[in-house]
Amino acid sequence: EMSLVTLTERGCRGLVAVLSRSCRPLSSTAPTDTAAIQELADHHAQVLRSPPLFSKNKLNPNGVFTNSELRLCDIDVMGFDYDYTLAPYSRALESTIFDMILDRLVALRHYPTALKSLKYDPGFLARGVHYDINNGTFLKVDAYHRISAETVHERTRRVPSGDLDRLYPGRRLFFGRTGGFVKQNVDIFELPQLFAWCSVLEYLHTTSGPGDVHPAIVFEDINKVTYDIHVGGTLHGHIMANIGEYLEPNPCLENMLSMLRDSGKRLFVLTNSPYNFIDSGMTQMIGNHWMELFDVVICLSKKPMFFNDTRRPFRRLSSNNEPTFGQVNDLKKGEVYCEGNVRDLHQFTGWDPCKILYFGDQMFADLAEPVLNQGWHTGAIIRELREELELLNSAACQQRLFLLNELNYLINDVQRFIPHPDAIQLLDQWCTERKKVRHELLDQHPTKFGSIFRTHLTPTLFYRRLSRFAEIYTCDLTNLAHFSPHHYRFTPTRQDLPHEMHCTSQLDICRAKCSWKEAQPWKQCR
Numbered sequence: 001e002m003s004l005v006t007l008t009e010r011g012c013r014g015l016v017a018v019l020s021r022s023c024r025p026l027s028s029t030a031p032t033d034t035a036a037i038q039e040l041a042d043h044h045a046q047v048l049r050s051p052p053l054f055s056k057n058k059l060n061p062n063g064v065f066t067n068s069e070l071r072l073c074d075i076d077v078m079g080f081d082y083d084y085t086l087a088p089y090s091r092a093l094e095s096t097i098f099d100m101i102l103d104r105l106v107a108l109r110h111y112p113t114a115l116k117s118l119k120y121d122p123g124f125l126a127r128g129v130h131y132d133i134n135n136g137t138f139l140k141v142d143a144y145h146r147i148s149a150e151t152v153h154e155r156t157r158r159v160p161s162g163d164l165d166r167l168y169p170g171r172r173l174f175f176g177r178t179g180g181f182v183k184q185n186v187d188i189f190e191l192p193q194l195f196a197w198c199s200v201l202e203y204l205h206t207t208s209g210p211g212d213v214h215p216a217i218v219f220e221d222i223n224k225v226t227y228d229i230h231v232g233g234t235l236h237g238h239i240m241a242n243i244g245e246y247l248e249p250n251p252c253l254e255n256m257l258s259m260l261r262d263s264g265k266r267l268f269v270l271t272n273s274p275y276n277f278i279d280s281g282m283t284q285m286i287g288n289h290w291m292e293l294f295d296v297v298i299c300l301s302k303k304p305m306f307f308n309d310t311r312r313p314f315r316r317l318s319s320n321n322e323p324t325f326g327q328v329n330d331l332k333k334g335e336v337y338c339e340g341n342v343r344d345l346h347q348f349t350g351w352d353p354c355k356i357l358y359f360g361d362q363m364f365a366d367l368a369e370p371v372l373n374q375g376w377h378t379g380a381i382i383r384e385l386r387e388e389l390e391l392l393n394s395a396a397c398q399q400r401l402f403l404l405n406e407l408n409y410l411i412n413d414v415q416r417f418i419p420h421p422d423a424i425q426l427l428d429q430w431c432t433e434r435k436k437v438r439h440e441l442l443d444q445h446p447t448k449f450g451s452i453f454r455t456h457l458t459p460t461l462f463y464r465r466l467s468r469f470a471e472i473y474t475c476d477l478t479n480l481a482h483f484s485p486h487h488y489r490f491t492p493t494r495q496d497l498p499h500e501m502h503c504t505s506q507l508d509i510c511r512a513k514c515s516w517k518e519a520q521p522w523k524q525c526r
Contacts, residue, residue: 005504006190037422038346040414040470047406061389062479066490068471070377070442071355073487077351078260081303081360082271084188085381085477087254087281089246096246097226097235098192104202104225111200111221118199124156125198126447127384128462133181135167136215138194139183142455143464148169150442151449155202158448181216183261184461185393186363193226236273236376240280250285257293257479263485266351268296268304270358272365275299275336296331296349300338307342309368314340314348328368342374355508359477367469381477384452389475391444400441407434 080086098120105111130139137159147168152159164171173182185194197219204213215291231234239246259281260267271278278299283292291297298314305312314328317336331337331348353375360366361381370376391397411430417423442450453463466473472490474480481491 003358007483008156021305024318033417033420036468037414037417037420037426040410041426044406044426045411046303046408047403058393059389061386061393061475061484063389064472064479064490065378065385065491066473067467068492069492070471072357072483072485072489074355075264075485077268077349077358078353078359079268079270079356079358080477081358081362082269082273082278082281083365084361085359086269087278087285088250088383090248091122093239093246094122094192097189097229098196098237100229100234100238101193101196101222101226104229105221107201108225109221112203115200115203118203120192120195120520122191122240123446124448126449127185127188127191128460129449130173130182130184130453130461131194131197132167132408133183133216133219136198137167138180138198138449139168139173140455141173141461142447142458143461144458145173145175145200145461146364146455147173148450148455150439153198153448155198155205157202161326168294171277178308185352186462186465188361193222197222197374236277240277243284247281248476252478252481254286254293254444256478259481260485262294266349267293268298269294269460270298270303272301272303273299275317275338276502290335295333296345297336298331298338298340299322299336301340301470304364304369306340307374309341312339312341314338314344318412332518342370363465363469368465371469371471378470380466380473381475382452382466382473383475385473385475387446388451388453391446394444400437401446402525404434404437404441406458407437416494502507 036045040314042087050234053114056358099116102111102118103116106113125138126140128140130141131137132139136155138149138151138153142148147164149164150158152164154163159167175182185191197215200218201213201215204218269278275297279290286293286300299317314331314337316326316328317338318324321336322337328337328340328344330349331345345351355428356370357377357379358366358370359379359381361383363380367378367380371378371435392401407430411427414423414426414430419425438456441456445451452460453466454460458465484495
């Protein structure tokens with residue numbers, strides 16, 4: 001768990017005596033187990049009585065965060081996806097998609113008319129959640145495929161512990177045994193589709209009975225109407241007709257792009273959206289001159305196929321935005337191209353793949369292929385990051401994280417005295433208290449599934465993939481404007497591995513003081 005740096009001497013003084021037991025050589029005389037256990041209990045009581053400890057170093061919601069070292073001076077070319085990267089849509093778009101899905105279910109699939117009265121709840125689902133098509137369940141999974149039990153929902157209801165063991169033995173996801181029915185949501189556009197699915201299931205379950213509705217059948221119907229909304233142009237047409245409702249003028253975006261151009265960077269757009277759609281949005285955000293900022297504009301690219309299918313040639317768009325039939329041998333500024341492939345992009349532009357930095361929001365469509373197979377550098381735009389950081393900066397969250405951190409270390413320490421009955425009693429008590437604090441932290445998050453980046457102790461599978469596919473990440477593309485494109489080096493913080501020495505708790509700090517009191521200060525223990 002996150003540890004707070006603002007620790008005071010008061011917590012250390014109360015623990016020096018009991019912790020000296022673990023710091024002394026085996027031949028030294030140690031206090032009795034009963035006395036040592038009591039002193040641990042006294043420390044726990046002191047932690048509860050202590051005034052809240054708050055970090056003075058707030059996390060920056062507009063920061064750019066680093067998974068792997070990246071030097072902007074080594075980057076010659078920067079590329080951008082459009083949806084949720086260049087274009088930060090408002091939350092109203094999700095509600096619009098949700099309403100469109102229900103309207104089409106009623107009109108085309110003959111679902112009950114009453115479904116049209118359902119409302120979208122942005123506080124239910126979170127990106128990164130897995131969904132089980134056969135069971136109608138939603139799961140938060142950590143980097144080791146373990147299911148976070150308190151976040152599992154069947155439709156919109158939390159699954160009791162006993163039912164969870166029946167559905168998922170061992171409380172782990174074995175993807176080789178799911179038959180392809182368990183998938184992960186990594187796309188913001190998919191959130192309203194999944195909430196429509198669980199809302200319709202909940203309604204039909206209530207009105208028709210639990211045995212009359214198969215989740216997979218409802219999912220397939222919703223999947224088909226959602227595909228029609230996106231591919232058929234209904235959604236794009238609605239957004240263009242109401243562009244001011246979903247996108248605002250964004251001078252910060254223009255300033256950031258101009259700064260990158262002025263520094264000598266080449267810029268390009270690579271998106272799966274059609275040109276008339278991105279032209280409408282970019283004109284709303286920047287103005288009619290937006291194409292002057294980019295050297296190459298590629299639409300309808302069909303990522304991730306763009307990166308792994310070299311048979312698809314580029315096609316130039318005519319003045320009527322229709323694909324032409326002539327051969328394309330180069331990519332010119334001011335022209336618009338569609339389809340194509342990454343091999344021809346490298347050949348026609350002469351760009352070095354190792355000097356390209358590409359930003360996107362969708363890990364599999366935008367980031368995985370270019371970073372793993374093409375040698376590009378990648379950056380992720382994670383909209384949810386801002387809410388996460390604002391929560392971590394709050395006093396209530398910091399205090400609970402501090403308490404949770406101390407409980408974890410107390411639980412580890414008291415187990416040295418088992419099978420002493422007092423140790424067993426304290427272990428049970430602190431485990432129960434830790435569970436309560438964990439639920440309180442979960443309830444502070446804006447969705448039912450908590451942080452998209454971590455479970456209580458381990459990263460989520462979403463973050464594990466983010467750390468693999470993106471070298472840097474931030475909540476908004478314009479945050480790049482705070483960094484010099486000539487010299488800035490994004491350097492990750494060195495993370496202690498489990499087997500490496502680290503001081504992250506009052507317990508560790510006191511041990512360090514007791515063991516190396518005369519040798520060196522505890523700050524050198526890191």
